[in-house]
Amino acid sequence: MNILFLGDIVGNSGCSAVKKFLPTIIKSEKINFVIVNGENAAKEGVGITENIVNELLSCGVDVITTGNHVWDQKETFELIKKQKRLLRPLNLSNNAPGNGFGIYDSIGGYKVGVLNLMGNIFMKKCDDVFIKSKEFLDQNTEKEKYDFLIVDLHGEITSEKMAIGHVFDGHATFVVGTHTHVPTNDGRVLNKGTAYLTDAGMCGDYDSVIGMNAENSINRFYKRDSIKHYPAEGEASLCGAIIEANPKNGLALNISQFIFGGQLQKDN
Numbered sequence: 001m002n003i004l005f006l007g008d009i010v011g012n013s014g015c016s017a018v019k020k021f022l023p024t025i026i027k028s029e030k031i032n033f034v035i036v037n038g039e040n041a042a043k044e045g046v047g048i049t050e051n052i053v054n055e056l057l058s059c060g061v062d063v064i065t066t067g068n069h070v071w072d073q074k075e076t077f078e079l080i081k082k083q084k085r086l087l088r089p090l091n092l093s094n095n096a097p098g099n100g101f102g103i104y105d106s107i108g109g110y111k112v113g114v115l116n117l118m119g120n121i122f123m124k125k126c127d128d129v130f131i132k133s134k135e136f137l138d139q140n141t142e143k144e145k146y147d148f149l150i151v152d153l154h155g156e157i158t159s160e161k162m163a164i165g166h167v168f169d170g171h172a173t174f175v176v177g178t179h180t181h182v183p184t185n186d187g188r189v190l191n192k193g194t195a196y197l198t199d200a201g202m203c204g205d206y207d208s209v210i211g212m213n214a215e216n217s218i219n220r221f222y223k224r225d226s227i228k229h230y231p232a233e234g235e236a237s238l239c240g241a242i243i244e245a246n247p248k249n250g251l252a253l254n255i256s257q258f259i260f261g262g263q264l265q266k267d268n
């Protein structure tokens with residue numbers, strides 16, 4: 001059982017690359033299930049639209065997770081009520097539309113649970129991610145409802161992500177961080193069998209400032225002008241990880257970092 005997770009898709013550059021390359025990657029890597037974080041996928045680099053959701057699902061994505069930018073495109077409020085493959089963080093307010101967890105069928109006939117969480121430190125206000133994680137684990141036992149569990153923790157700081165990795169160790173197949181748009185080199189299988197990666201990185205143009213046009217971002221840091229951020233439009237790198245998972249116990253056998261194309265591809 002091979003599960004591909006791709007980090008935050010940013011703008012047209014990231015979307016186009018996912019649509020172009022994902023079908024081939026699924027075949028060549030024998031992928032059974034694909035999760036992407038899509039909260040920056042809209043052309044403005046924030047939020048996601050119904051058209052993009054449909055395009056991603058039709059090119060092989062099974063589930064789209066999000067984070068702090070989930071509501072940045074107004075249509076998402078209605079879309080997420082009917083589109084169960086689009087998740088928002090579980091620990092948003094209870095009044096938020098949509099779901100933070102779902103169970104989906106994979107190629108090969110397995111049930112894959114996908115849990116979307118958001119960190120508390122330097123992020124928008126949301127419920128305590130540690131209390132919500134404990135509640136989730138108390139209510140959902142792995143063997144009963146799903147064969148595999150993938151956790152996307154959308155957060156800013158590394159220690160919070162690593163701590164959540166340990167909270168889920170032995171309970172989840174893979175805990176992966178998103179949001180910083182920078183892939184970390186610490187992918188490993190933890191002691192009790194959960195694969196862990198502090199940040200998946202992004203699917204976007206790295207000739208940028210975390211996917212956004214560099215010159216404009218620098219101007220904003222100097223406070224020279226108030227032009228809104230907009231994405232860089234060059235060739236994207238696709239960043240994430242492939243987890244080889246064991247159907248007998250739902251845990252990870254192996255994690256390999258996945259970096260393809262654009263400025264981050266090593267042989268460019």
Ligand SMILES: [Fe+2]
Pocket residue numbers: 039067068069154178179
């Ligand atoms: Fe984010």
